[in-house]
Amino acid sequence: MxxxxxxxxxxxxxxxxxxxxxxxxxxxxxxxxxxxxxxxxxxxxxxxxxxxxxxxxxxxxxxxxxxxxEQLLSDNDREFGALIRGQRVALVGPVPSKIAQGAEIDEHDVVVKFGYRGGDKGRDPETQGARLDVSYYNNSQAKLLAESNYDEVFASIRWAVCNNRKGLSHFPEDYPGLRLVASLQWLLPDTHLNAGPNALLDLLRFEPSGIKVFNTDMMLSSGRFAGYFPDGAKSIDHTRSFIKTHDPILQYQLMHRLWVCGHIEGDERFEEVMEMGLVGYLNELQKAYGANTRALV
Known part of the structure; x- marks a missing residue:
């Protein structure tokens, strides 16, 4: 390139x-x-x-x-920025965990999660923390939520953020407490950011005092907490996704650089993944998805 x-x-x-x-x-x-x-x-x-x-x-x-x-910021961005600026943010991924770090998560000023559709899903007090201030949604999650009682869901959190315009289009225009990320998609070489890197770049624009990442291992675990995927959802072929949509090298390099620069830190598992380095991470990714024993293409 x-x-x-x-x-x-x-x-x-x-x-x-x-x-x-x-x-x-x-x-x-x-x-x-x-x-x-x-x-x-x-x-x-x-x-x-x-x-x-x-x-x-x-x-x-x-x-x-x-x-x-500043010229990129909408009125919604400025309101959202007032919530984030100078605050300690917990970014909680959907990977199942048995580690009792829910209390530490809830102690942060702002708690951010993904794909929240109401109720207790993703709000286990012991491992995920019961709090939820901000939820990010990809297009599929936004479409699923729009087909349900989303007013009740949005009323229970402070902000909902869509990762793309297609997802945002499922809701009424100018819906309060709903905003769109400022995407760097145009800069990336024919790939999309995963939910975690996308949310981190969005949050970092508003100068939090710190971000700590929980329950995230950069796709080394394919499972998600109970209820994250809707009932009857098709299983995801992650190896196809890596090839076609989400380049794992780009994802890791970006996250690793944010970590090295001190923009983010993480729980024990996230720190372990960052310490692997790119080659170590790719070796573990191959083990997780069977690339050592079968061809990807």
């Missing part, structure tokens, strides 16, 4: 892909040079501002905050 982006006849898409490649390679000077070229090629100001913020975040530069992307 970097070589393609260096070519004199490179397209805007190739320069954009090269910019991301520079970021992953930790060449932040090169990434900003690409931004200037992208601007000369007609890339919009809002996207450039968001990308510049992302580079600053990944470079762990001291002035990384949301003021540089």
């Amino acid at each position: 970097q070589a393609d982006g260096d070519a004199g006849n490179a397209t805007l898409e190739q320069v954009t892909a090269a910019c991301y490649a520079d970021i992953e390679a930790e060449d932040y000077t090169g990434a900003r040079t690409r931004l200037r070229r992208m601007e000369a090629m007609g890339r919009t100001g809002k996207r450039l501002a968001h990308a510049d913020w992302f580079i600053t975040l990944m470079a762990a530069e001291s002035d990384c905050d949301s003021r540089g992307i």
Whole structure:
């Protein structure tokens, strides 16, 4: 991607892909040079501002905050930011856990979870924490929720956040307490962020005092807590998902960099996964999904 982006006849898409490649390679000077070229090629100001913020975040530069992307913020974003800014945030994943860390989760100022559809699902006081302030939804989760009594669900939490416009479209326009993430999808090389990295980048825009990740192991466990998937849902072929939709190397590199820079920390299992490094993580991923004994393609 970097070589393609260096070519004199490179397209805007190739320069954009090269910019991301520079970021992953930790060449932040090169990434900003690409931004200037992208601007000369007609890339919009809002996207450039968001990308510049992302580079600053990944470079762990001291002035990384949301003021540089003020033009990206909607009124909903500003209200949401008032909840997050300066607060200790617990980001709780859906991986089942037997570790009694619910009390620690609930002690945080803000508790963030995924795909909440009401009731006690995902709110086990012992392992997941009973609190829930913010829930993120992918398109499938948003569609499922929209077909139920979502008013009651949304009334029980402070904010619901959709990961894409398609998910948001399932609800009435300007529904209170509902917002859309500012996506970096356009910058990524033909892949999508998983729920965890997507939520982390969204939250970090609003300058929390810290984020701690719980019940998350970067897909090394394919199971989810009881009730996370609806009854009768088809099983997910994760190996196909890795190839087609969610590049695991990109996901890990991004999360690992956020961890190395001190933007996030995690519970014992998350720290263990981060300490594996990329090669160790991929070895464990292959074991988890059978790639040592069968072909993926």
